[in-house]
Amino acid sequence: MISKNYRLGMLIGFLAFIGTAVALVLIAFEDSVVFFFTPTELQSKQVNPERRIRVGGLVEDGSTKRGPADAEIRFKITDGNTTVTIRYIGILPDLFREGQGVVAQGYLQNAVFQADEVLAKHDENYMPRNLASAMNK
Amino acid sequence: MALFLAVIIRDLQLAKRHGTDIAMTLAFFVLVVALFPLGLSSAPVLLSKIAPAVLWVTVLLSAMLSFDQLFQKDYEDGWLEQLIFSGLPLSMLVLAKACAHWLITGLPMLLLAPLLAVGLNLPSKSYPITIFTMLLGTPVISLFGTLGAALVISARRPGLLITIIVLPLLIPVLIFAVSAIEATGDWSAIRVRLLFLGAILSAAIPLVGIAASNVLRQSLE
Amino acid sequence: MHHISNMNRFFCIANAILPIFCVVSAGMFPVGLYYALIESPADYQQGDTVRIMYVHVPAAWGAMICYLTMAMASAVFLIYNQPLANLAARAAAPIGAGFTLIVLVTGSFWGQPVWGTGWVWDARLTSVLILFFLYLGYIALANAFEDPDRGGRAGAVLALVGAINLPIIKFSVDWWNTLHQSSSLWRIRGPSIVPEMLLPLLLMGCAYFSLFVVMMILRLRGLYAGRLLRQMRIAAASR
Numbered sequence: 001m002i003s004k005n006y007r008l009g010m011l012i013g014f015l016a017f018i019g020t021a022v023a024l025v026l027i028a029f030e031d032s033v034v035f036f037f038t039p040t041e042l043q044s045k046q047v048n049p050e051r052r053i054r055v056g057g058l059v060e061d062g063s064t065k066r067g068p069a070d071a072e073i074r075f076k077i078t079d080g081n082t083t084v085t086i087r088y089i090g091i092l093p094d095l096f097r098e099g100q101g102v103v104a105q106g107y108l109q110n111a112v113f114q115a116d117e118v119l120a121k122h123d124e125n126y127m128p129r130n131l132a133s134a135m136n137k
Numbered sequence: 138m139a140l141f142l143a144v145i146i147r148d149l150q151l152a153k154r155h156g157t158d159i160a161m162t163l164a165f166f167v168l169v170v171a172l173f174p175l176g177l178s179s180a181p182v183l184l185s186k187i188a189p190a191v192l193w194v195t196v197l198l199s200a201m202l203s204f205d206q207l208f209q210k211d212y213e214d215g216w217l218e219q220l221i222f223s224g225l226p227l228s229m230l231v232l233a234k235a236c237a238h239w240l241i242t243g244l245p246m247l248l249l250a251p252l253l254a255v256g257l258n259l260p261s262k263s264y265p266i267t268i269f270t271m272l273l274g275t276p277v278i279s280l281f282g283t284l285g286a287a288l289v290i291s292a293r294r295p296g297l298l299i300t301i302i303v304l305p306l307l308i309p310v311l312i313f314a315v316s317a318i319e320a321t322g323d324w325s326a327i328r329v330r331l332l333f334l335g336a337i338l339s340a341a342i343p344l345v346g347i348a349a350s351n352v353l354r355q356s357l358e
Numbered sequence: 359m360h361h362i363s364n365m366n367r368f369f370c371i372a373n374a375i376l377p378i379f380c381v382v383s384a385g386m387f388p389v390g391l392y393y394a395l396i397e398s399p400a401d402y403q404q405g406d407t408v409r410i411m412y413v414h415v416p417a418a419w420g421a422m423i424c425y426l427t428m429a430m431a432s433a434v435f436l437i438y439n440q441p442l443a444n445l446a447a448r449a450a451a452p453i454g455a456g457f458t459l460i461v462l463v464t465g466s467f468w469g470q471p472v473w474g475t476g477w478v479w480d481a482r483l484t485s486v487l488i489l490f491f492l493y494l495g496y497i498a499l500a501n502a503f504e505d506p507d508r509g510g511r512a513g514a515v516l517a518l519v520g521a522i523n524l525p526i527i528k529f530s531v532d533w534w535n536t537l538h539q540s541s542s543l544w545r546i547r548g549p550s551i552v553p554e555m556l557l558p559l560l561l562m563g564c565a566y567f568s569l570f571v572v573m574m575i576l577r578l579r580g581l582y583a584g585r586l587l588r589q590m591r592i593a594a595a596s597r
Contacts, residue, residue: 010226014343021340028332036537045325093474095403103537119473124542126408126551128399284519288512292502301498302516305491308484348515351436355511 036103039082049109055084056103056121064098077102088115095120140225141233148237159241166199166246170253185258189318192254193311196246200278203242205296207234207286218357227350235283243275263321270314273334280345281306287349290356310337365582368442372575379571386565393558410468412558416566417460422524424454429521432514444510447517448500449577453570455493461486473537481530482538485523492520
C-alpha cells in the first residue's frame with residue numbers, strides 16, 4: 001500500500017503544480033493576450049510592419065475622409081490619449097459611425113495603419129433611438 | 138520515483154522492440170508537412186505565413202494517431218490490472234506513461250520540426266520560438282492524449298473517439314503556440330503566450346494525473 | 359435494486375412538475391417573442407438587428423446551465439455512484455449541444471451586419487465553440503461502451519475536465535479585449551440595458567429555462583425506460 005507520507009508528498013506536488021499554473025496566468029495577465037491593441041499600446045511598442053495585427057478604438061469625430069482612390073477611406077481612431085490614422089479600401093460595416101468603436105485588421109506602415117478589414121465593435125449598451133438622442137442633448 | 142522510472146524504461150524498451158509504430162507516426166508527420174510545399178509551390182510567401190499553423194496542426198494530428206495503443210495492450214495482457222491491484226500510486230503510473238509517450242513521439246517531432254520548418258520557408262528568426270512552443274506544448278498533447286487513451290479503453294473505435302475528445306481540449310495550446318510564433322519580434326507578446334502555455338502544462342500535470350488514474354481504476358471495476 | 363425506489367420517487371415529483379413547466383414554456387414563448395419581436399423598441403445603433411439578441415442570449419444561458427447540470431451530475435455520479443446522476447448528465451448533453459448550436463448560429467447572423475463578419479476567432483467565440491465540441495465529445499464517449507455505467511464514468515471525467523471552460527466563457531469578455539461585447543446584465547453598476555428591452559430578454563430567459571426543464575424530464579424518462587429495457591433483456595438472456 002501507499003504510505004501516508006507518500007500521499008502527502010503527492011498532494012503537495014500536485015498543489016505546487018496548480019499554484020505554478022495560477023502564478024503564471026497571473027503574471028501573464030499583466031499584459032494580456034488581446035484580440036486588438038489600443039492606439040496607445042501601438043505607439044509604445046515596436047510592431048513589426050510585416051505582422052498582421054488588430055487595432056481597436058473609437059472613431060474620432062469629424063476625422064472620416066474619402067480618399068483619392070475608389071472606395072478609399074481614411075479615419076482616425078482614439079482611445080482618449082493617442083490617435084492613429086487608418087487607411088482602408090472596401091465596404092464598411094453598417095455600424096461604422098463616428099464615435100463608435102471599431103477594430104481594424106492590417107499592417108502598421110509609416111505610422112499609418114493599412115487596414116484590410118474593419119469590424120465594428122458593439123458596446124454593451126442597449127437603448128432605443130429616442131432615448132439615445134435625448135441623452136446626447 | 139523508482140516506479141516512475143521503471144514504467145518509463147519499460148515503455149521505451151517496448152517502443153524499441155516495436156520500432157515501426159513510432160516510425161509510422163513520424164513518417165505521417167513528415168509526409169503531411171511535406172504535402173504543403175508541394176501543394177502551394179506557386180505561393181512561397183503564403184507558405185511561410187501559414188508555416189507555424191501547418192507545423193502545429195500536423196503535430197496535433199500525428200500525435201492523435203499514436204494514442205489508441207497507449208493503454209490498450211497493457212489492458213489486454215493484464216499488466217494494467219496487476220498494477221491497479223498492486224496498490225501502487227496510479228497517478229504516478231499515468232504521468233510516467235505520458236512522459237514515456239512524450240519521449241517516444243513528442244521529442245522526435247520536436248527535433249524534426251526545425252528541419253521541416255526549412256521546407257516550409259519559416260523565417261529563420263522564428264526557429265527558437267518554434268522550438269520553445271513545442272517544448273511547452275507537446276508535453277500537454279501527451280498528457281491529454283494519455284487521459285483520452287485511459288477514457289477509451291475497451292470502447293468501440295477508440296482511435297476516432299480519442300481524436301474527438303482530445304482535440305477540443307488542445308485548441309488553446311494550438312492558439313497560443315501558433316500566435317507566439319507569428320508574434321516573432323514582439324517579445325512581450327511572445328512572453329504572454331509562452332506564460333499561458335506554461336500555465337496549461339503545469340495545470341495539466343496534476344489534472345491528468347488525478348483524472349486518468351480514476352478512469353483506470355474504474356475501467357476494471 | 360434499492361435504486362429503483364429512489365428512481366420512482368424522483369419520477370413521481372418529475373411527473374408532477376412536468377405539466378407546470380409545459381404550460382409555462384408554452385405560454386412564455388409567444389409572450390416573450392411578442393415583446394421581443396414587436397413590442398420592444400429598435401436599438402439606437404443596431405436597429406432591428408438587436409432582436410436576434412432575445413434568442414441568442416437566453417440560449418447562451420441555457421448552454422451554460424446545461425453544462426453546469428452535466429458537470430454537477432457527473433461529479434455526483436463519480437462520487438456517490440448514483441445512477442440517476444448518470445442519466446441526468448446524459449440527458450443534459452444533447453440539450454446543451456442544441457442550445458450551443460443556436461448560440462453559434464444566431465450569433466453569426468447578428469455579427470454579419472453589426473460587426474461586419476459572421477465569425478472571428480476571439481476568446482469568447484472560440485471558447486463557446488470548444489463548449490460545443492465538449493458536448494459532442496461527451497455524447498460520443500458516453501455511448502461508446504457496451505456497459506452504460508462505464509461510458510457514463512468515462513464521460514463524467516471528460517465533463518469535469520471540460521468544466522474549466524465555463525469560467526473562461528463567462529469572463530473571457532472581461533479578461534481579454536474581445537470583439538464580443540461584455541455582459542450588459544451582470545454588472546456591478548446595474549444592467550446597461552433599458553427596462554423595455556430587459557423585459558423581453560428575461561421573458562425569453564424564463565421560456566428557455568422551462569423548455570430546458572421539460573426536455574430534461576422527457577429525456578430522463580426515455581433514458582430510464584431504455585435502461586430498464588436493457589436490464590430486462592439481460593435478465594431474459596441469462597435465464
